[in-house]
Amino acid sequence: AQSVTQLDSQVPVFEEAPVELRCNYSSSVSVYLFWYVQYPNQGLQLLLKYLSGSTLVKGINGFEAEFNKSQTSFHLRKPSVHISDTAEYFCAVSRLGAAGNKLTFGGGTRVLVKP
Amino acid sequence: EAGVTQFPSHSVIEKGQTVTLRCDPISGHDNLYWYRRVMGKEIKFLLHFVKESKQDESGMPNNRFLAERTGGTYSTLKVQPAELEDSGVYFCASSQGVARGETQYFGPGTRLLVL
Numbered sequence: 001a002q003s004v005t006q007l008d009s010q011v012p013v014f015e016e017a018p019v020e021l022r023c024n025y026s027s028s029v030s031v032y033l034f035w036y037v038q039y040p041n042q043g044l045q046l047l048l049k050y051l052s053g054s055t056l057v058k059g060i061n062g063f064e065a066e067f068n069k070s071q072t073s074f075h076l077r078k079p080s081v082h083i084s085d086t087a088e089y090f091c092a093v094s095r096l097g098a099a100g101n102k103l104t105f106g107g108g109t110r111v112l113v114k115p
Numbered sequence: 116e117a118g119v120t121q122f123p124s125h126s127v128i129e130k131g132q133t134v135t136l137r138c139d140p141i142s143g144h145d146n147l148y149w150y151r152r153v154m155g156k157e158i159k160f161l162l163h164f165v166k167e168s169k170q171d172e173s174g175m176p177n178n179r180f181l182a183e184r185t186g187g188t189y190s191t192l193k194v195q196p197a198e199l200e201d202s203g204v205y206f207c208a209s210s211q212g213v214a215r216g217e218t219q220y221f222g223p224g225t226r227l228l229v230l
Contacts, residue, residue, distance in 0.1 A: 032215065032216035034216075043119065043206065043223040044206065046219075051215060090158065094216065100163045100171045101210065101216070101217055102148065102174075103148075103150070103160060103219065104160070105150075105157045105159070107157045
């Protein structure tokens with residue numbers, strides 16, 4: 001079984017400041033890694049995903065994440081946030097090669113961008 | 116292209132009543148997933164359809180939950196009878212295939228409150 005831990009439930013940050021959201025996972029097998037974002041009153045939207053290859057993954061809206069296999073982490077970063085980045089962010093994994101691709105999510109991190 | 120839609124957006128019912136949630140996936144997507152987020156906890160997998168067949172229903176909490184996908188198009192999730200602990204947000208997602216790490220597209224969710 002897999003598990004995902006998002007170490008911060010809430011992250012307040014000032015506009016134009018950098019932000020890092022931490023995600024650690026536990027799995028006995030290799031996994032694919034995802035970051036989703038949920039804006040208020042909307043569904044989850046994929047920000048980026050890591051399947052293989054380069055450990056630095058670039059996503060939409062200026063976000064990027066780095067896969068660190070030895071530390072079993074997949075932290076999400078943005079160098080300069082905007083008010084519109086206020087949302088809840090979810091880290092998720094699915095098992096490599098498993099049929100179905102069901103996602104295991106972390107508890108979410110609420111980001112509040114202040115002016 | 117229309118995204119994943121869910122109906123209703125909100126539902127308030129009393130304990131013991133029945134509620135049916137509906138999900139319309141993106142046209143052409145054979146894979147349909149149900150997830151649930153209870154009381155601010157992590158989003159958890161419920162089940163996965165491939166066309167009209169249940170591929171994986173390992174996350175269904177008990178036999179009060181019944182999911183169907185007649186004809187391989189839209190899906191319904193019925194809760195009968197509803198209990199207080201069923202309150203939460205029910206998400207539906209769809210994907211075209213199950214290629215490695217294929218992106219799942221999420222609907223806005225149905226917010227269920229059982230009183």
